[in-house]
Amino acid sequence: MGTPRLTDVAVRAGVSMKTVSNVVNGTGSASPATRLRVQAAIEELGYRPNVTARRLATGRTGTVAVAVSSVTVPYFAEISNLIDRAARTQGLRVVIEQTNGERANELAILEERERGLVDGVIFHPVALEANDLADRQPGFPLVLLGEGPAPTTVDHVMIDNVAAAREVTTHLIERGCRRIAFLGTEREASTHTTSQRFDGYKKALRAAGIRLDRRLRLSVDYYSADDGHRAVTEALDSGLTFDAIACRDDALATGALHALHSHGLAVPDDVAVTGWDDLIISRHLWPPLTTVSPDKAAIVEAALRLLDDRIHGYQGPGRHEMIAAHLVDRQSTPAVRLREEPLP
Known part of the structure; x- marks a missing residue:
């Protein structure tokens, strides 16, 4: 079999080409079950959208960027992996950019160079200050992760x-x-x-x-x-x-x-x-x-949802969403009080 085409995916999934196109481009109103079936066919066939054709037709690339300090930091590795997996179910590709936690590299993420290369950016800044973000409003969809300061104009997902x-x-x-x-x-x-x-x-x-x-x-x-x-x-x-x-x-x-x-x-x-x-x-x-x-799954869901809103034209004020975190009690802490003496 040659390079898989849109028609091949439609046949494998048992849906119309229009439905496949909607799933790939993140448009239309296909049901979650249909989207999963189409995505499964895409994975089975190894179908890769023609980015150039998509961009000409929709003005979008179908690619989003994730910018973190380093994927050698285990938390960022897990979050980046979860974003990639979730994005693929939406027909999106993900590129990872490492900033090494350096201010100059993080400022570069906010520059216009990202426009046209990706549809939007999920960004976890480490070194930037509030005025850095307020003074540089990016000309592309952006969602911030982490607990750093965020302007009211930018979408932000965090925990307490x-x-x-x-x-x-x-x-x-x-x-x-x-x-x-x-x-x-x-x-x-x-x-x-x-x-x-x-x-x-x-x-x-x-x-x-x-x-x-x-x-x-x-x-x-x-x-x-x-x-x-x-x-x-x-x-x-x-x-x-x-x-x-x-x-x-x-x-x-x-x-x-x-x-x-x-x-x-x-x-x-x-x-x-x-x-x-x-x-x-x-x-x-x-x-x-x-x-x-x-709740890493909830962080990823919120980030992709907010970014998708921006990609599809939302221009309202920034949404700041607080995601839950809970304590997982395992054996590295005692199950009962070890010491009964009064507090100093």
Whole structure:
């Protein structure tokens, strides 16, 4: 069989060419079941739309971009994969762009170079400030992810980092932990996400009457298991003591667990550990990791929905959607209070 054509997809799916065209272009009113059948036929046949013809006919490319700091960061890898899979069910292709968290690269995402190459961009900025986004209104559909500032004119999908960090820290306090380290503040300037999570941690301590000990703020250069291992190892070797570690993310928690095991400390009996992001690996660590779980599927659904609205002509004010996050309680934190002494 030669290169699959639109007619081949229509025959395989048992629908008209018009229906296939609607599914591929994201138009029309085909039912979800019909769209899934067409998408299955597209995947089986390996059909790839003629981007040039589509662009001439509709003014759109059928391609969206996802811009993140790095796909080596596990959370961004999972989110990018989920966006790609969801977009394909809508007949869209996804291209991934890495900014390395550098301001110049992130500013470039907002420039006109994206116009005509893709229909829209889902963007998770790390280094940009509020005025950067307010001063540069892109001439293409854009949806922001993450907890950084966003102008009222731009669509934005986020979670409540402060509330979730307060919840996970309170979880540790309720299980008897008193000297809770926070692993993951940057040695240089903190990102918006880190600042919010550290703020939630501080609020939980304050609410419980626990004094903040700055020595328990463990800094890293990067969000990796290696950096988590290094930071916790240095803290333990220096004689610092703690009975819990609230980690900025699961990658850092992975390194923290390794460091604790290497020093003969039992988790959670000696030190409890929590993470953030509920990565696939978190449930397979030992012990399985208690972690904050953002609803990643809901984040992806909201981002693609808002972007699709913009692509199809919505020009109203920015929609800011808060997505739920919940605590997943696993064996890296104790099931009952370990310590019964009064709060300091």
